[in-house]
Amino acid sequence: MSIDMSISALQRAFAEGRLTPAQLMADIRRRAAEYEAHNIWIHLLTAEEQQPWLEALAQKDPASHPLWGIPFAIKDNIDLAGIPTTAACPTFAYTPESSAQVVQQLIDAGAIPVGKTNLDQFATGLNGTRSPYGPCRNAFDSDYISGGSSSGSAVAVALGLASFSLGTDTAGSGRVPACFNNLVGLKPTRGLLSSTGLVPACRSLDCISIFTLDTDDANTVLACAEGFDARDGYSRRNGFDNAARQYGLRSGPLRIGVLPQEQLKFFGSDHYARAYADTLAALTGAGIELVTVDFTPFDEAARLLYEGPWVAERYIACESLLNSDPEAIHPVVRAIIEPGKTPPATDLFRAQYRLQELRLACFEQMEGLDCLLTPTAGRLFRVDEMLAEPVRFNSQLGYYTNFMNLLDMAAVAIPTAFTAQGLPFGVTLVGDHFSDRRLLSIGNRIRQILPLPQGALGTEAAPTTAPDCGGSERTDLLVCGAHLQELPLNWQLTERGAVLKARAQTAACYRLFALAGGPPLRPGLMRDESGGRGIEVEVWSIPTAELGSFVAAIPAPLGIGKVELADGRWVSGFICEASGLKDAEEITHYGGWRNWLQSQ
Numbered sequence: 208m209s210i211d212m213s214i215s216a217l218q219r220a221f222a223e224g225r226l227t228p229a230q231l232m233a234d235i236r237r238r239a240a241e242y243e244a245h246n247i248w249i250h251l252l253t254a255e256e257q258q259p260w261l262e263a264l265a266q267k268d269p270a271s272h273p274l275w276g277i278p279f280a281i282k283d284n285i286d287l288a289g290i291p292t293t294a295a296c297p298t299f300a301y302t303p304e305s306s307a308q309v310v311q312q313l314i315d316a317g318a319i320p321v322g323k324t325n326l327d328q329f330a331t332g333l334n335g336t337r338s339p340y341g342p343c344r345n346a347f348d349s350d351y352i353s354g355g356s357s358s359g360s361a362v363a364v365a366l367g368l369a370s371f372s373l374g375t376d377t378a379g380s381g382r383v384p385a386c387f388n389n390l391v392g393l394k395p396t397r398g399l400l401s402s403t404g405l406v407p408a409c410r411s412l413d414c415i416s417i418f419t420l421d422t423d424d425a426n427t428v429l430a431c432a433e434g435f436d437a438r439d440g441y442s443r444r445n446g447f448d449n450a451a452r453q454y455g456l457r458s459g460p461l462r463i464g465v466l467p468q469e470q471l472k473f474f475g476s477d478h479y480a481r482a483y484a485d486t487l488a489a490l491t492g493a494g495i496e497l498v499t500v501d502f503t504p505f506d507e508a509a510r511l512l513y514e515g516p517w518v519a520e521r522y523i524a525c526e527s528l529l530n531s532d533p534e535a536i537h538p539v540v541r542a543i544i545e546p547g548k549t550p551p552a553t554d555l556f557r558a559q560y561r562l563q564e565l566r567l568a569c570f571e572q573m574e575g576l577d578c579l580l581t582p583t584a585g586r587l588f589r590v591d592e593m594l595a596e597p598v599r600f601n602s603q604l605g606y607y608t609n610f611m612n613l614l615d616m617a618a619v620a621i622p623t624a625f626t627a628q629g630l631p632f633g634v635t636l637v638g639d640h641f642s643d644r645r646l647l648s649i650g651n652r653i654r655q656i657l658p659l660p661q662g663a664l665g666t667e668a669a670p671t672t673a674p675d676c677g678g679s680e681r682t683d684l685l686v687c688g689a690h691l692q693e694l695p696l697n698w699q700l701t702e703r704g705a706v707l708k709a710r711a712q713t714a715a716c717y718r719l720f721a722l723a724g725g726p727p728l729r730p731g732l733m734r735d736e737s738g739g740r741g742i743e744v745e746v747w748s749i750p751t752a753e754l755g756s757f758v759a760a761i762p763a764p765l766g767i768g769k770v771e772l773a774d775g776r777w778v779s780g781f782i783c784e785a786s787g788l789k790d791a792e793e794i795t796h797y798g799g800w801r802n803w804l805q806s807q
Contacts, residue, residue: 209664210234212370214277214424216669221269221276228276228319229261235278235321235368242366245349246341247359249283250290251322260319267317274431275317280363280372281310282356283323284330285415286404290320294406295328295338298535299528307404308439309373309415309432316431321369324359328537329525330375330408331544332356333383333604334593337537342590346388346663347630350589354384354604356408357416361388364418365662371428374416377408378512379584379608381416382620382635386583389631389662391650392620393417393425396640397612398443400429401436409520411441412512412612420661422651423671425619426454429643448679448751449641455676456655457648463490463636464500464572464579474603476586482624482632483582486657489623493656498576504568509609511562513543513602516555517613522547539597566614570639577678578649579637581607583620587630607635615639619646623657648676682751683708685770685780687719687744688730688800695727703757705749712741714771720783720791721803722764730800731764731783731791734771741773743799744780763787 210231211217220226232254239251269275281287284294286303287310293300306314314320327337335358336342343358345351346365353362357374361384364372374381376394385392393416400415407413417432419425430451436442447453465487473480491497511517521544528535529545536544573579584604593600611618617640622633634653636646651671661668684705689696692707713732716739720731732742749757758767764787770780797803 209367209666211661211666211669212367212664213420213661213669214274214370214427215672217277217370218269218275228264231276231278232257232261232319232321238366239368242368245344245346245362245366246325246338247343247362247366247368249293249295249323249325249340249359252290252320256290257319260314264317269317272317273427274313277318277371278321278369279313279318280321280324280360280369282326282360282372282374284326284375284406285310285373287320287323290323292323292406294330295326295340296528296535297339298532303404305404308401308436310404312434313428313431318431321363324357324363324372326358327356327380328540329406329521329544330356330377330380331521331540332601333379333608334588334597334601335384336590336593336597337539339537342594344590351630352387352588352590352593354387354584356380357384357418361385361390361392361418364388364390364420367662367664370420371424372418374418375405375408376414376416377412377612379605379611381418382608382618383584383604385418385620386622386633387587387631389622389633389659390620391419391422391425391622393419393429393643393647394611394618395429395433395643396443396449396617397615398439398441399433399445399643401434401439401442403436403438407520407524409517410524411520412517414612421668421671422619422647422654423673426451426644426647426673446641449644451644453644453648453676453679455648455651455673456671457652457677458675459677461495461649461652462498462576463495464576465497466502466581467499470502471582472585472603472606473582474586478626478628478630479582479586479632482626483634486623486632486634489657490653500572500576500579504565504572505610505614506606508562508565508569508613509605511558512609512613515558516550517558518544518547519550519555520547562613569614578642578646580634581637583607583633583635611637617641617643617646619650621650621653622659623653625659645678645680648673679751681748682754683778684747684749684754684767685744685778686747687732687742687781689727691745691800699757699760700747700749703749703753705747705753707745708748709746711744711746712773713744714773714775715739715741716771717742718793718795719797719800720788721794722783722787723790728804729765730794731788732770732781733783733785733788740795740798742795743801744770746778
């Protein structure tokens with residue numbers, strides 16, 4: 208029976224003494240030999256090379272090292288100290304003295320490197336066949352591609368040779384391989400993970416990505432890998448709303464954008480078309496609202512990546528080798544990169560102007576949605592098909608992915624189905640930058656609706672241990688006086704983007720007072736279990752990011768606390784300090800602020 212390679216399962220096995228990290232690593236090396244024909248590894252670490260990291264575990268407390276003893280694989284364009292980095296080009300190879308920032312943080316958290324994985328050379332491709340180390344083959348059927356460029360990283364996790372792995376994702380390389388190998392693939396917000404120690408493909412667009420067996424593991428790894436790095440000019444600090452503790456099992460209503468039928472492309476794959484339709488039917492059946500959006504601006508942005516001037520960034524990354532030894536570069540990769548020498552700067556600025564317009568158009572489409580959902584890829588190709596049509600079919604693989612980093616978005620690929628051929632299919636959830644935990648939480652919910660075995664291992668996925676969580680982008684706020692619709696202070700809500708959600712009544716245990724002073728006249732709401740009644744109120748939905756400035760402007764004796772509604776729900780709303788009621792007029796019997804105003 209296959210070992211359950213999820214992080215939580217291995218942690219239990221270690222804690223109970225059923226397995227040691229050294230035993231696990233030895234077993235991984237044994238099993239890796241069985242999959243040699245899949246061309247997963249460029250450098251599989253020996254027992255001697257791994258030993259220092261295993262010995263270091265003795266000085267690390269598992270309770271404070273969330274990845275203690277957990278094996279992980281590293282795409283071979285990311286540095287691991289003392290091990291050659293090749294980017295799948297032997298002529299380019301060098302041996303770094305220090306590990307990439309992300310790799311070091313994972314090791315510091317207790318994770319153990321297994322090896323460096325195969326990739327489309329210089330991370331240029333979405334299919335996994337553009338490597339002198341051989342095409343990396345699918346974990347389920349070796350006649351099929353693995354997806355790329357992070358090919359070996361995905362297959363290693365799918366086959367249980369690592370619990371998680373690092374890839375990179377400029378155009379879809381952290382999502383397409385996840386789809387083809389039944390994995391979760393997280394393409395984080397650009398800059399959330401440091402790029403120090405990463406061989407660039409497109410420096411301004413690159414990001415390190417994460418492959419895992421489930422969303423719980425993806426959140427755990429992301430928490431250990433993220434962090435601001437002053438050495439990386441593109442590094443960005445994460446915010447509270449996107450912190451690890453915001454991850455959970457998304458509850459409540461969900462509105463998800465999907466493409467209209469005429470904009471879907473499956474490139475002749477009836478199997479993927481059916482898997483996608485079945486996925487949407489299951490989500491609808493589970494009560495998720497699907498809203499059609501126009502994919503046109505997303506598609507136009509995607510075409511800018513390779514048809515526009517950004518290919519010049521790939522040229523910069525390989526310029527030295529192109530000048531000194533161009534034949535060392537894979538012929539398909541070289542044909543893609545070489546034209547990047549010629550675009551004038553004027554083309555770049557024109558493309559940037561258009562890209563900004565497209566970004567506005569894309570987010571207009573997503574207004575009011577929790578995320579966008581697309582197929583991760585339209586078709587899974589055989590290796591021989593891809594080798595015969597290396598450019599056209601690779602381009603088709605990027606139809607749903609290439610726009611993402613240009614538009615500064617985050618994404619999570621989620622497995623949802625198997626085709627009639629027994630091959631994996633999945634969808635991608637898309638949101639604005641710093642929506643990583645929200646997308647993982649929605650992905651977690653979809654995983655519970657459509658549970659699948661882990662990778663290609665056949666082991667049943669454990670139920671999520673994440674707590675329920677709602678959307679944090681907006682907050683319900685109860686108002687009872689001058690902030691009511693059309694009253695003098697309502698602008699403080701509407702100018703912050705708040706919208707009226709409901710007119711309601713409090714539970715029958717509140718008293719209302721007209722406070723001294725003004726203008727504007729203001730009420731005070733106080734809970735009184737013995738002498739109160741229901742009071743007419745309004746519930747507004749305000750962007751959470753705007754709530755702080757709103758609260759800061761509230762004068763004493765008023766404040767924001769929890770108020771009970773007649774239906775039993777508790778929401779944030781206006782309350783009043785008892786000391787502020789000294790010279791106030793009680794108006795509870797009017798039943799609400801508007802009624803009292805009309806009586807004056």
